[in-house]
Every structure is written in C-alpha cells, then in structure tokens.
Amino acid sequence: MKYLILFALFLSFALAQAQKGEYWVFFKDKKDVEFDPYTYFDSKAIERKLKANISLNHITDYPINENYKTAVLDLSESTTGETRWFNAIAVWAYPNQIEAISKLPFVKSTELIRSESHLAEKKINMKLSNDYKFMLKKQIEGMQGSKFKNAGFTGKGIRIAVFDGGFPKVDKHPAFEHLRENNRIIDTWDFVKEKPFVYDYSSHGTATLSCIAGITKGKQMGLANDAEFLLARTEKNTEPFSEEVNWMQAMEWADKKGADIISSSLGYTHHRYFINDMDGKTSLVTRAANMAAAKGMIVVNSMGNEGDIEWKYMGAPADADSILSIGGIDPFTDYHINFSSYGPTADKRLKPNVVGYGHAITASKTNITDSYGTSFSAPLIAGFVACAWQANPDKTNMQLMREIEKSGHLYPYYDYAHGYGMPQAGYFTKTNKKETPETLFNFEEKENVVSIVLNDNQQSYFSIGANKVYYHIRQSDGFILEYALVEPYQKEVVSISKDKLQGGNILAVFFNGYYAEFTR
Template sequence: MRKNSIILILILSTFFCKAQETYWVFFTDKNETGFNPYSYFSDKAIERRQKQNLPLFDYTDLPINQKYVKKVQETGAHTDVQLRWFNAVYTIATDEQILSIEKLPFVKETKPVAVRKMTLAKHEAENINEDNQFLLDQQIKSLEGNQFINSNITGKGIRVAIFDAGFPSVDHHEAFAHIRNDDRIIATWDFVKNKEFVYDYNSHGTTVMSCIGGKINDQNIGLATGAEFLLARTEKATEPLSEEKNWLAAVEWADKNGADIINSSLGYTFHRYFRSDMDGKTSLVVKAANLAASKGILVVNALGNDGDSKWKMLGTPADADSILSIGGTDPYTGIKISFSSYGPTASGKLKPNVSAHAHVYAANKSSYSETYGTSFSSPLVAGFAACAWETRPNITNMELFDVIQQSGSLYPYFDYVHGYGNPQASYFLDGKSPEKKYFTIVEEEEDIKVEILEFPKGEKYLYYHIEGQDGILKVYKVIEMDGAKEIEIPVNKYKPGVLRVHIGSQTESIEL
C-alpha cells in the first residue's frame, strides 16, 4: 500500500511539473515572407482602404515566418492561432518549453494569454405584450431611428462583423429572413472549433445580430436592416473564463473580409488585468482594436455590465481611444441603467462615448424575448452607425466616430456613464437642432443657482458636471427636476474648474 502511495505521489508530482500554460510568443521580424494584397484581401477590404486613402497594406499585414513557428513547435510546445498584426503565435507550453522558446534568437518576448470572466445576458422569454412593445418602440425611438426608417436609410452597402458566442437559428429565424433572402451573410467562421458553421451554441449572438438589423412582423428591432454581415464565433460560453485569442484572430479575419464596422459585446476585466491596465494602451485586444481603426474600421464595443460589481469600471477593449464605447441606459428613465459599467479609462479619457438602451426586446434562439445588458446597447449603436455612414459615404471611420459623438442627445455635455448621450438620427438628416433656452445660471457666494425658465417636453432631468484643470471630471450628477423652479449646485470644494449644466438641448458652462 505504501509503495502504491509513493508511485501515485510521483505521478502527480510529474504531472504538476509538466503543467502547461498559454502564451503569446512574439517574433522579432518577418524576414523571408511575401505578400500580395489582392489575393489576401477581399474586394470590399481593398475598397475600404482606397475609399479612405489608406495604403493597401503595411508591415502588420505581412504573414508570419513559418520557419519560426516550426522552431517553436520543435521545443515540444503546441501552437494554434497566428496573429499577423502582432507577429505572434498562440502557444501552449510547459515552464521548461517556454524557457527554451525564449532563448530562440528570433523570439522577441513571451506573454501569458489574458482571460476574462464571462457575464451572460439575462433573458426573460415571453410572448410580445404591451411592455415588450414599449421596449421595442423605445430602443428605436431613443435614437430617433424612425427618421432613418422613414428616409429608407438601412445601412445598405455597409458590412458589419459581429464577434459573439454563437448564432443559433440565424440561418432560419424569421427575424433575419430579409437578410438571408438577399444573401447578405457574406462569411462565417467559428474560431473556437475552427470551422465555418456558426449557427449553434449560445444564442447571445443571435440576439445581438437582431439588435443590429433584425425585424419582427416588419417592425425594426435594429436599424441596419439593409447591411451585410460577417459572423464570428469567438467565445465558448460554457467556459467561465474565456481567452482573448479568438477575438484577436477574428479582428484580422474581419479586416480581410471587408468589414466596415465591428460590433463586439465582449470585454476583458479582472483576470490577468488590473484597473490600471484599463488605460487604452496596455491590453493586446486594445492594441488590435486601435490597429483595426487605423485600417479604416469603426469598432463598436459594449462598456460592460460591472456597474453593480466590485470591479465597477469598463473592461478592455472598451478603453481604446479609437473604439466607440457604449454605455447602457434604462428605457423607463432614459438615464444610466444600474449594471452599466463606469468610465473613464485608467488614464482619465472619456468613456463611454455614447449610450443606448440596455433593456431591449429582441430575437432569441426560437422566438423573441426581453433581455438586459450593454451587450445590446452596443449593437443598437452599431446598426445606427451603419445607417449614419450610408448618409455620409465619403467620410472616414474616425470622422464617423466624431459625428456620432456630436449627434449625442447631451452633446456638448458629457459624463462617465452616458458619454454624450444617445446618438440622434436627425443630426445626419437635418443637422443639429437649434438650442433653446431652458435655464439661466446665477453665481452666488458659495454655490451656483440654476433657474428653470421652461421644462423641455418629455425631459425631466438636469445634468451637471465639474471638470478639473486636468480635464478629468471631479463630480457629475443627474437631478430629477420634479417641477422645481430653481436648483442649487454646491461648487465651492471643487474649485478651480469648469461647471457645465445641461437641460433639454441647452448646455451652459462657467469657470469656477
């Protein structure tokens, strides 16, 4: 018996000594590699570059030297996903193997692969009723989406890539019949199982796609009903921790296949990352997102659902400067929904950029349901962006980024939960509405008094923030006016700074 115990201990010791971890192995160069952009990129990808006066390709597009990959494999390590943009290969290796890999002359560095905690959206399946109809109406109305619909603006000609956990029933669900009938699902890929079929697994992607361009009984669920689609399964929803490798592979695939917009409802937070890493430059996914933007793609990402958790703040890649990050609002109040994460980035940059409803009515695997999450705010804005780009086909992705912010219902006011508010379709059809005067600001010795002259129709909130000299908000609040004729704002402890107040279409600022 003692002998058997010793053998078991030795076996377990050997197992733990040989335990494998996952790494990115980065190479020093791309020597001895050739590249033809016309055979690698789709026609749509080349068209996007030409339209925005971008080079057809750059160093990041060149392939990885396969001799280097083979040498890594010869250490006994296993390799998987290859990232051209970062000249890196995903590697599964023991401690001993990774030490051997790090000694190879063409290896620049190795980094552990980051993982994230998955938070799935909550669904409440039921037949459409009065409450469901309210949600369906509000998710369009809050973006003034009916103005796009009435003008026959549908995102036609815009190609949208969706990164998610699965797309069951998209190949036969009635919500997508108009897309299938026109053959507008251009390409699909399952990065988890390395195959083309994606119409299975978790239904989160089905719901997300419907929020971009789905319909129910000829009524819009999302706005981009005329867009084209690329569907990428990047998440294995049965696993509590999900690696970023599939997201990174998918963004190169989306670029290659001509995506104009990427919708990502995914985020990486407290596993292998710290709050200080949410700075718009640290994580590999944020670098990939910014690279995608440099190649002419508008990346739209959910801010996250950690507002009620200990983490609180946004996840990466929503911290990227060049990503349009989307916060969540409550359709019943019009202001931040409780679970929506908070900005700014760790470096103090404004996030979210804009917001949309995070409690929606949308398609699921077999029917339609009520559902929650900023992962549905993001596709609502992605669909909006496709329509906005259709109205201004000659602008670049970053020009579109800017005008979507400027179209926000709160603009030029902003805060770290709503950004510039919900983007508005009228801005792209009629321009910004003229500002109306609803209040005046009276400076007193210690505080500021806001005198209400008129209550805007359908509006019941006063927004204010105080911006410090470093450009970071010291405080921001939303106050329900409730018929008040004047509201006092305490400012003395926040001096010096700039106070901004917003009601309706009016924003005023004063130096403190």
C-alpha cells in the same frame, strides 16, 4: 508535522511551476516572407483601405515566418492560433518549454495568456415583458431610427462583422429572413471549432444580430436591415468564457473579409487585469481594437456590466481610444441602467463615448424575447453607425466617430455614465430643428456657492433624458471631478461650493436640451 507542511508547500509550488499554460510568442521580424494584398484581401477590404488612404502593403498584414513557427512548435505542446498584426503565435507549453522558446534568436518576448473573456449579457428573460410593443418602438425611436429609414439609410453597402458565442437558428429564424433572401450573410467562421458552421451554440449571437438587423412582424429590431454580415463565433460556450486568441484572429479575418464595422460584446476585467490597466495600451485586445481602427474600421464594443459590482469600470477593449465604447441606459427612464460599467479610462479619457438601451427586444433561438446588458446596447449602436456611414460615405472612420459623438442627445455635455448620450439620426438626416433652445436655467452666485436655478417659464417636455438636470465639474483638460443627475423638485436645483470651481474648473449643466457652463 512541520516537515510535512513544508513538503506539501514545496510540492504545490513545484506543481504550479510545472503547470502547462497558454502563451503568446512574439517574433522580432518578418524576414523572408511574401505578401500579395490583391489575393489576400476581399475586394471590399481593398476598397475601404484605398478610400481611407491606408496602405495595402503594410508589414502588419504580412504572414508570419513559417520557419519561426515550426521552431516554436517543435519546443511546445500545441498551437491555438496566430496574429499577423502582432507577429505572434499562441501555444500551449510548460514553463521549461517557454524558457527554451524565449531563448530562440528570433523570439522577441513571451506572454502568459491568463484571460477570461465574458459577453456583456446581464440576463435574458425567456418571456416577453408586457411592454413589448413600447420597448420595440423605443429601441428604434430612441435613436430617431425612423428618420434614417425615411431617408433611405438602412445600412446598405456597409459590411458588419459580429463576434459572439454562436448564432443558432439565424439560418432559419424569421427575424433574419430578409438577410437570407438577399444573401446579406457574406461569410461565417467558427474560431473555436475551426469550421464555417456557426448556426449553433450560444444564442447570444442570435440576439445581438437581431439588435443590428432583425425584423419581427414587419417592425425593425435594429436599424441596419440592408447591411451585409460576417458572423464569427469567438466564444467557447454559453458560460461565456474564452481566451483572447479567437477574438484576435476574428479581428484580422474581419479586416481581410472587408468589414467596415465590428460589433463586439467582449470584455476583459478583473479576471485578468487591474483597473490601472484600462489605459488604452496594456491589453492586447485593446491594442488590436486600435489596430482595427488604424486599418479603417469602426469597432463598436460594449462597456460591460460591472457597474453594480466592486470593479465598476469598463473592461478591455472598451478602454481603446480609437473605438466607440457603448454604455447602457434604461428604456423606461433614459438614464444610466444600474449594471452598465462606468468610465473614465485609467489615463482619464472619456468612456463611454455614447450609450444605447441596455434592455432590448431580441431574437432567441425559437422566438422573440427581451434581454438585458450592454451586449445589446452595442449592436443597437452598431446598426446606427452603419446607417450614418451610408449617409456619409466620404467620412473616414475617425471622422464619423466624432460625428456620432456630436449626434448624442446630451452633446456637448458628457459624463462617465452616459458619455455624450444616445446618438440621434436627425443629426445625419438634417431633420432635427436647429432652433436656439430656450434658456431653462441660470447660474446665481452667492457668497460661497453657485446655484443652478430654473427659470420661471421652464416647462418639462418629453425628450430623451428629460426631467432631470445633468451636471458635472471638470478640469480645464476635460477630466471630470464630479457629476450627478438631480431631480428638479424646486427652482434652486443644486448649489455648488465655489471651492470646487477654483483653478479654472468648469461647471457644465444640461437640462431638456439646454446646455450652459459656468467658470469663475
């Protein structure tokens, strides 16, 4: 019996070793290749790069050496895609084949692709909630969207690439009639089937596109109704799991086709990575998101929906330092929605950058419904970004990202659930009042504690995030040690031990538009 068990273990090990897998094969160089940016890039891509002083002739855009590809394919089973940016091809191969490939003189390294991506969709209700009208208005006015519309900022001239699992009925749905009539859908590509048709498969993309540009019965569902669109199917099915290869290729396609903004609800978490890997440099998709930023685009990506499970934190590429990672808040409370993933990154950077509503009115295949997930907060913010960029065409992508953070309703307060809050259009249209806010609270020192005490004349009034006191304790380098929201049932809201404020630590508090800090 012992020998049978040992044989079974050996057999299972041998089978595992012989199992075919998908790998990235990275090359050392791009010798003997030619590249003409004026035939490769769309004119809008060239315009974006020139405006941002980005080279049109960068080695990352050069094609992969065909001889290198042929040699690798001769030793593997098949190929599933490639990336110019990282000079690599993706192949299916057995371990012995990969061993042979890795010995080729022009191969830099190989990496097993074990990735499972998921769209940041919590669930979708197939029936509208009773609060349909309230929610539809809230998802626009929470961002002060009417201020953009009244100022004429509707995303015109901005090109947005949307990555998703499919876009069924977008070619027929009344919510997108204005896009079709005005030829706003510039190009489409299915990276799963390798064909242009994307108007099938998962309806998730139909929902996310509606959060950027949809219109129902004359009412905005998203802010960028006049933007141009590139639609990319990158996910394989409605279960929504697929590999990173499609997403990587879609990023380069979007760059080539002239995208200004990428709206993505993709996330890689515990299926492949450890929390320590969420450091902005480990995941290939994270590095690709940063590469897109280096090429002048703004990537708007969901934080993910792991906030109410053991993982809790964002998934790649939301850990990228040069993108906008979007958390979710509840439209009925304006506070963190329970499933929205938390920051910070493993290297202690702030995430999310800002938040949007994680419960939204969206288009389905046949109708209008309400949907849950940071899948929907991200495209709502992508539409906001398009309008803000139209309003500030001379800003670079990184400059605009910083301004969007400053427009957050909590700014300069931040925490790892809300970031800087929800962006506000009035910041960009210059229509928000710049009155010095009334002092609503003070800090009172006692022997061992510092208390946050409301003033006698403070009055609650409606605003985004009103009626709760936000506070955090942070180190001098900005890393938050502790943060919370507190219901102010009495004048003395909360008391903080002075021990927590040693070593230059800072207590920061935000309440109803008023912000103050305390240091010892």
